[in-house]
Amino acid sequence: MIHFLKQFRALRSHTGLTSAPGVIAGRLLVLILGLILLSPVIFILWGAATGSHGESWPHVKEYLLTPALKTTAILLIGVALVSLLFSLPAAWCLSNYQFWGRRLFSILLILPLAVPPYIAAYITTEARESAIPWLVEIRTNHGIDTYLKAELYHRYAWLIAIMASVLYPYIFLATRSVFAHRSRQLGQAAQLLGAGRWRRFRTIHVPLVRPAAIAGLFLVCMEVLSDYGAAKHFGFNTVTVVIFRTWFGLDELETARFLSGTILAGVLVILILERLQRGRARFGEAHSSIDNLQHTGQSGTLLCWIVCSLPIALGFAYPLVTLIQWQTEHQQNFVLSEYRSEIIRTTLLTLSVALICILISLFFLAFARFTKRRLDQTLAQAISSAGYAAPSTVMAVGVLGVASLSRTFSSENESLQSLLVSGSLIWLLFALTSRYLAVSGQVISAGFQTIPTPLEQSARILGRKPWMVFLTIHLPLLRAPLIGATILVSVDISKELPLTLLLRPFDFETLGTSTYSLVNQGHLFASATPALILIGLCAIGLIIVEFLNRKK
Amino acid sequence: MSHHLTLHNISHRYTRRGLPVLDDLSLTLDPFEILSLVGPSGCGKSTLLKLIAGLERPTSGSIRLDNEYLTGPRRFLPPEKRNIGLVSQAGDLFPHMTVEKNIAYGLHKWRRASRKDRIIELLETIELSTLAKRYPSELSGGEAQRVALARALAPRPKILLLDEPFSNLDDGLRNRLRDFTFDLLRKSKTSALFVSHHQDDAHVVGDRTISLQKGRITKQA
Numbered sequence: 001m002i003h004f005l006k007q008f009r010a011l012r013s014h015t016g017l018t019s020a021p022g023v024i025a026g027r028l029l030v031l032i033l034g035l036i037l038l039s040p041v042i043f044i045l046w047g048a049a050t051g052s053h054g055e056s057w058p059h060v061k062e063y064l065l066t067p068a069l070k071t072t073a074i075l076l077i078g079v080a081l082v083s084l085l086f087s088l089p090a091a092w093c094l095s096n097y098q099f100w101g102r103r104l105f106s107i108l109l110i111l112p113l114a115v116p117p118y119i120a121a122y123i124t125t126e127a128r129e130s131a132i133p134w135l136v137e138i139r140t141n142h143g144i145d146t147y148l149k150a151e152l153y154h155r156y157a158w159l160i161a162i163m164a165s166v167l168y169p170y171i172f173l174a175t176r177s178v179f180a181h182r183s184r185q186l187g188q189a190a191q192l193l194g195a196g197r198w199r200r201f202r203t204i205h206v207p208l209v210r211p212a213a214i215a216g217l218f219l220v221c222m223e224v225l226s227d228y229g230a231a232k233h234f235g236f237n238t239v240t241v242v243i244f245r246t247w248f249g250l251d252e253l254e255t256a257r258f259l260s261g262t263i264l265a266g267v268l269v270i271l272i273l274e275r276l277q278r279g280r281a282r283f284g285e286a287h288s289s290i291d292n293l294q295h296t297g298q299s300g301t302l303l304c305w306i307v308c309s310l311p312i313a314l315g316f317a318y319p320l321v322t323l324i325q326w327q328t329e330h331q332q333n334f335v336l337s338e339y340r341s342e343i344i345r346t347t348l349l350t351l352s353v354a355l356i357c358i359l360i361s362l363f364f365l366a367f368a369r370f371t372k373r374r375l376d377q378t379l380a381q382a383i384s385s386a387g388y389a390a391p392s393t394v395m396a397v398g399v400l401g402v403a404s405l406s407r408t409f410s411s412e413n414e415s416l417q418s419l420l421v422s423g424s425l426i427w428l429l430f431a432l433t434s435r436y437l438a439v440s441g442q443v444i445s446a447g448f449q450t451i452p453t454p455l456e457q458s459a460r461i462l463g464r465k466p467w468m469v470f471l472t473i474h475l476p477l478l479r480a481p482l483i484g485a486t487i488l489v490s491v492d493i494s495k496e497l498p499l500t501l502l503l504r505p506f507d508f509e510t511l512g513t514s515t516y517s518l519v520n521q522g523h524l525f526a527s528a529t530p531a532l533i534l535i536g537l538c539a540i541g542l543i544i545v546e547f548l549n550r551k552k
Numbered sequence: 553m554s555h556h557l558t559l560h561n562i563s564h565r566y567t568r569r570g571l572p573v574l575d576d577l578s579l580t581l582d583p584f585e586i587l588s589l590v591g592p593s594g595c596g597k598s599t600l601l602k603l604i605a606g607l608e609r610p611t612s613g614s615i616r617l618d619n620e621y622l623t624g625p626r627r628f629l630p631p632e633k634r635n636i637g638l639v640s641q642a643g644d645l646f647p648h649m650t651v652e653k654n655i656a657y658g659l660h661k662w663r664r665a666s667r668k669d670r671i672i673e674l675l676e677t678i679e680l681s682t683l684a685k686r687y688p689s690e691l692s693g694g695e696a697q698r699v700a701l702a703r704a705l706a707p708r709p710k711i712l713l714l715d716e717p718f719s720n721l722d723d724g725l726r727n728r729l730r731d732f733t734f735d736l737l738r739k740s741k742t743s744a745l746f747v748s749h750h751q752d753d754a755h756v757v758g759d760r761t762i763s764l765q766k767g768r769i770t771k772q773a
Binding site: 452454455457458459460461462463464465472473476477 | 605606607630631632633634635636637638640642644646647648657658660661703704707
């Protein structure tokens with residue numbers, strides 16, 4: 001009790017801005033919310049730590065896990081390298097040179113983000129089939145072993161290229177602003193100090209862009225880890241696919257949980273390493289000043305065009321053209337109304353999750369802002385970003401675990417129990433919220449950082465209480481980030497496949513799941529309709545966000 | 553309206569083990585007085601204003617306004633309840649509100665009619681009646697500072713704190729705006745604490761000048 005009082009007093013003397021009881025209540029709420037949101041992650045980590053796994057574990061480990069780890073590693077490294085190749089040169093061209101079509105390219109380069117990896121994988125089917133004669137020739141000339149190898153490399157190459165081409169925008173978006181502002185100015189300063197081209201590259205550009213590039217790369221790797229549809233369509237047993245199979249094929253939640261725990265622990269280690277390498281480095285704000293862009297000659301323009309249009313062609317134009325072709329050649333006509341319920345469900349689901357995410361992020365960030373305490377800021381950030389470290393399948397396993405736990409606890413209350421049935425929409429909403437909270441948190445946090453603290457101090461001095469300051473100053477100034485966060489969370493969720501697939505109520509089809517189901521049932525061409533609608537909606541959203549950012 | 557501000561043995565440090573920014577400082581601000589506080593940057597001038605406004609809580613010491621403790625051993629009045637005005641170096645106008653709305657922000661407890669009159673009166677005083685509907689981004693530096701001044705004076709604060717409010721302006725404009733401000737303060741009989749790193753500024757306008765160095769008062773005149 002005395003200890004508590006001491007703490008209470010210490011709190012009072014430190015915060016100054018808000019009354020101590022308010023701070024304590026707020027912190028309690030943060031902790032409770034955090035515990036609820038992170039319960040799936042905790043459930044899985046706990047399972048991995050206590051080491052309880054099912055009887056099939058030795059079997060799974062030997063025949064499934066080891067090869068799956070190898071496959072996953074190859075895909076991760078391959079996609080990481082290729083997406084760097086797609087994104088960095090394009091970001092460099094856009095922020096250093098003035099060439100015809102520059103503004104258009106800067107929007108188009110983001111659009112591949114509208115294509116979910118599994119749809120990108122489906123559309124390659126025909127192109128890959130065209131390589132069959134070549135593979136047959138290899139088999140007849142060089143024997144079956146060479147054929148198997150060639151076939152495997154062929155598949156790897158396709159999957160790596162196509163996944164990198166739809167995921168590179170994560171790196172592009174993160175590095176663009178660094179190239180645009182700081183890197184160029186400091187590069188010029190170095191040039192005046194006599195540094196040559198190579199020395200500038202090595203000592204200025206690489207160190208400056210590294211934190212942003214690695215942050216973007218982390219997002220790319222998380223998407224690769226989370227992917228289920230693309231790898232499965234290509235016949236690869238990645239770790240995610242193995243979790244699916246131990247669960248559905250072997251029906252062993254214990255083993256799936258142990259497997260998930262191992263992956264999650266690995267990702268958390270990488271996440272911490274990423275934070276450490278970023279250290280105290282902060283991203284420069286993007287104030288792209290077009291005035292001192294270098295003008296390019298004809299050959300320069302051509303080179304810029306090639307660098308910028310290659311990723312767009314592969315990641316956006318190719319899927320779009322193929323899907324439209326499927327649609328026009330194999331479907332009678334484009335009937336939007338056939339998918340009316342899927343469109344409504346997708347929109348409602350994504351918007352409601354986005355709304356929940358935004359409310360929680362706003363609460364966390366506003367609380368951290370007003371208490372001004374380092375501890376609160378770290379806590380709020382940790383809670384909102386930890387969920388993103390769980391790949392979708394891992395999160396699904398965690399949520400189902402929590403669902404079954406909650407049922408045992410609520411066994412006396414029938415109405416509560418029926419609400420918490422594992423097929424109910426509540427768990428899907430819950431899983432999506434705790435996984436995608438980080439997206440809204442990041443966007444809104446960046447918005448908060450653009451509001452100078454003296455503004456809220458002035459408002460306090462003019463006689464307004466903290467919550468009124470939040471309503472009259474912060475909220476109106478956060479309008480653009482709030483719209484941006486809504487759209488980005490919605491886009492991410494409508495593209496998401498494994499969580500929705502595993503946790504949706506019976507017969508609940510979104511645009512994503514119905515695309516997947518159609519392909520799964522062998523109706524490859526018929527999947528074009530929902531896929532096109534999905535890509536169209538996401539693309540519109542991304543364009544709106546891009547224009548919002550420009551206006552700023 | 554006469555108000556009397558007393559600071560008693562104020563010490564402040566930002567980190568537990570760091571050097572004190574303010575070290576056992578005591579001073580009084582008499583009714584209707586304009587007190588100038590001069591010192592090099594980093595001497596604790598701005599911190600002192602933040603403590604008086606209630607934006608920071610001092611490590612030790614007390615602050616009293618008339619007979620009420622603003623900050624004391626068992627008391628800390630949050631800034632919104634102090635009725636003390638502050639004009640800062642940057643002005644800090646709310647970028648999403650017009651000039652009019654900015655000035656009205658502190659008048660939320662006033663009746664609608666008197667609020668309107670007060671805004672019109674202040675706009676006339678700062679000679680910016682024509683710019684009432686403009687946004688801060690559409691104002692010049694001098695205009696923005698005048699609006700900031702009007703916004704701070706609007707709720708009739710007991711004391712006005714001025715934190716180098718003219719230092720971002722060029723010389724000629726600074727002198728004109730400074731004279732304008734202090735005329736206004738004397739007319740409205742508001743006591744004020746004026747912080748500057750310009751020696752001459754302070755001598756010209758203040759009733760009394762205090763020099764501050766390394767968190768201590770070194771000279772009073």
